[in-house]
Amino acid sequence: MIKRLISPYLYCCIFLSFNVVSKEYLVVLKDHLFYPAEIVVPANKKVRLLIENQDSTPEEFDSFDLNREKVLYPNRKSVIYIGPLTPGRYEFFGEFSPNTARGAVIVTDKEQPNANN
C-alpha cells in the first residue's frame, strides 16, 4: 500500500530532477530585430533564454524547430527554457514581424564563451 502511494511521488521527483541550474543567455528585441541574431549554446545541455522586448509593441517568439511559442509583452522580460539539443541550427522568429525579427540557436559541441552565467 505504502509502495503504491510512494511510487508516483518517486517518479515525479525523478522527472523533475532534470531541473538543474541552466546557463542563461540574454536576447534583446529592439526595433523588431533580435540581438544577438545567433546564439551559440552547448549541445546536450538545457539553457535558459532571457528575452527582453525593448519595443513598444508586443511580439511573439516562435520556433517550429524548438517547439516554442511565447508572447513577449512590450518593455518586459520573458524566460524560455530550451534543450538539451543535439548539434545543429534551430531557427526562431518573431511571429508579428517575421521579415525582420529572425534568429537562430546554434548548438555546438565546443565550449561557449557568451553565456551570461
Add this chain to the structure above:
Amino acid sequence: MLITSLVMSLNQLLPVAILLILLQVIAKQSLLRLLGMLGLGIGLTFLFVKSAPIISPWFDYQGLEYTQIGLCILIFFSALHYAVKRAALAFIIAIMSVMTLYLSHYIIYLIGFWQSNEAAQSLFIGTFLGLGICSSFSVLLYFLLSAIKQRFGLSSILLLLALNSAAKLVVALDLASQIDVIATTATVWDLRAILTENSEFGRMLRAFIGYEATPNLTSVLSYILSSVVFLSVCYFIPKSMAKEQS
C-alpha cells in the same frame, strides 16, 4: 504587414474552425447556440488578453503558460465528454477554451499594432481576408467530414477528433517544458527535409492533427497514449451505458 496579418489570422483561426467543425459533425448544434457561443468566446478572449499582464507574473512569471496548459487540458476533456455524451455544455467549454487559447495571440497582435496609422488598413484587410478564407475552408471541411461520416461511420470522425484533442495535450507538454516543469526528451525524428511546419500544408496538418516535424519522445508517447485513451473511452463508455439501460 498585410501578409503577416493574413498568415497570423489563418494560423490562429484554423485550430478554432477545425475543432468547431469536428464537434459540429459529431452532433449538430443550433445556429443560435453557435453564434451566442462565438460571441461569448470573443468576449472571454478579450478578457483573457486584458488580464494577461496580471496573470503573467504569477508562479514566478509562468502564469500565462500555466493558464494555457489548463486550457489545453480543458479542451481535451471537454471534447472527450462531448464525443461520449453530446452534452452542449462540453461543446461550449471546448470551443470557448480553444478560442481563448488561439485567438488571444491574434488579439494581442491587433491591439499592439492597431495604433499605427499605416498598419490599421493592412490589419483590417488581412483579418478580413483571413476570416473569408477560414470560413470557406470551414464550409468545405464540414461537407467533406459529413460525407466521410456517412461513408465510413462516426468512428472516422472520432479518430480525427481524438488526434486533434491529443495534439492539445502535446501543446500543453511543450508549454510545460518551455517553463522547465518537465524535462525535454530526445527528438525522435526530424522530418524538416520532407515537410516543414511553416509550409502551407504543414500548418494545416499542425492545426488538424498536431503535426510536428521534430517531436520529442515524451510528445510522441503522450500523443499516442492520449489518442488511444480518447478512442477507448468513446468506444467502451457508450457500450457500458447501453448495457446498464438494458
